[in-house]
Amino acid sequence: MKKNNSRRSFLKKATIGTTVLGASPMVFASSLKQTLPLSRTYEPALFSPNDQINLGLIGVGIQGIYDTKSALQVAGVKLVAASDLYTGRLDRAKELWGADIFVTRDYRKLLERKDIDAVIVATPDHWHKKIVVDALKAGKNVYCEKPMVQKWEDGQEIIATQKSTGKLCQIGSQGMSSLGNEKAKQLYEDGAIGDIVMLDFYNDRYSAEGAWQYPIPPDASPDTVDFDTFLGSAPKVPYEAKRFFRWRNYKDYGTGVAGDLFVHAFSTLNYVISSKGPNRAQATGGLRYWNDGRDVPDVSITLYDYPKTDTHAAFNAAFRINFIAGSGGGGGFKLIGTEGEMEVGQNSVTLRRSKLDMVPDGYSMIAYTEATQKKISDAYAAQNLEPRSGALKTGETKWEAPNDYKGGHYDHFYNFFQAIRGKGQIIEDPTFGLRAAGAALLANDSYYQNRPVNWDPIAMKTV
Secondary structure, eight states: OOHHHHHHHHHHHHHHOOTTTTSOTTTTOTTEEEEEEOOOOOOOOOOOTTTOEEEEEEOOSHHHHHHHHHHTTSTTEEEEEEEOSBHHHHHHHHHHHOTTSEEESOHHHHHTOTTOOEEEEOSOGGGHHHHHHHHHHTTOEEEEESSSOSSGGGHHHHHHHHHHHOOOEEEEOGGGGSHHHHHHHHHHHTTTTOSEEEEEEEEEOOSTTTTTOOOOOTTOSTTTBOHHHHHTTSOOOOOOHHHHHTGGGOTTTOOHHIIIIIHHHHHHHHHHTTOOOOSEEEEEEEOOSOOSSOOSOSEEEEEEEEOOOSSSOOEEEEEEEETTOTTOOEEEEEEEESSOEEEEOSSEEEEEEOOOOOSOOHHHHTTSOHHHHHHHHHHHHHHTOSOHHHHTTOEEEEEEOOTTOOOHHHHHHHHHHHHHTTSSOOSSOHHHHHHHHHHHHHHHHHHHHTSOEEEETTTTEEO
């Protein structure tokens, strides 16, 4: 895609008005500020019990429950089994989805069931690769929570297994299928922001829960928690409830803020601009406040370099997380280009285009005589660097989903189940998932090695 041609195409469409923009011919009149609707049509479907997709859940924790609730909103899907290493979560599964569902501590028993068509893998990160590979080999379609892997080296085995088994695998960065992402990609490809020069992503939190200090149930014990199985490939340590219920705080089981939060942004970024990912990362940060035994930072800042490709210019990306943000918290994802910027969310996209000042004003002219100032001004005027047409293509337009929009989480599962039914393609397959996870995990490599790291986004490995 040639960006210069794309920009001209976008400006022409903005001038004459098109369905792409969904607006009037004056979509970018000077100082304009307007809101336009986003919408999506879902295929109406009625399914008999014989046609339904039977679902199994592996990992009945916070994200596993939210995933399953979203999945069951899609017509023709039923949860029939759940697996977890804490008996209280198996009780919770029955409480939520019925006493007749099959529950087990051993996920392999769930995979043995012939009535299960697909599984959600929502376990701690260090178990993702093993369970996903086992599930694919057992003939199940897989929805795996992000990040796809705890270590980028594990990703190729998932890719190869998915291809050899022919089963489908969706990686669960739930915003990927959202209306916001879809619109942002459309606008970018139409040249709405010109050439991208920077990505600014941040997530600020100001609560113990937001910093992963999750509650520990009073009945937690070696009897109710299968701690040895939980450890898996991680170093063997004595039972400690915090490690099981707050596993994100430990690099032996999780991937820190990079794997939990950066990976969402990389999924969106790589999707919107059709990129394979960055080629260099440099991270800094530290443990500034939550000294609760964790060994991952609660403040993280990473700078990424993206090389020039056929779909985007070379640019830089800044990713930052602050788990002790005294401002009260918040977040943002902003693509900044040579001609505008897009602020992207799951439910909305805000496009702002400004006029680039090319003619000097009083600040830099003050050092010259009045006569010289006049000559300089006349010379700039003769070049016509700021035509009126440029000013007419500025302003702000926001595309927003309706209040009854089912959300990106629903859309991601809808995409998954439609693909299982042969009515579409997976939007975030394992190759895409590894590129998003690998880019995010570079932050950890750089932080713990205290140096910049280089990445091959095509081969998906460090160099």
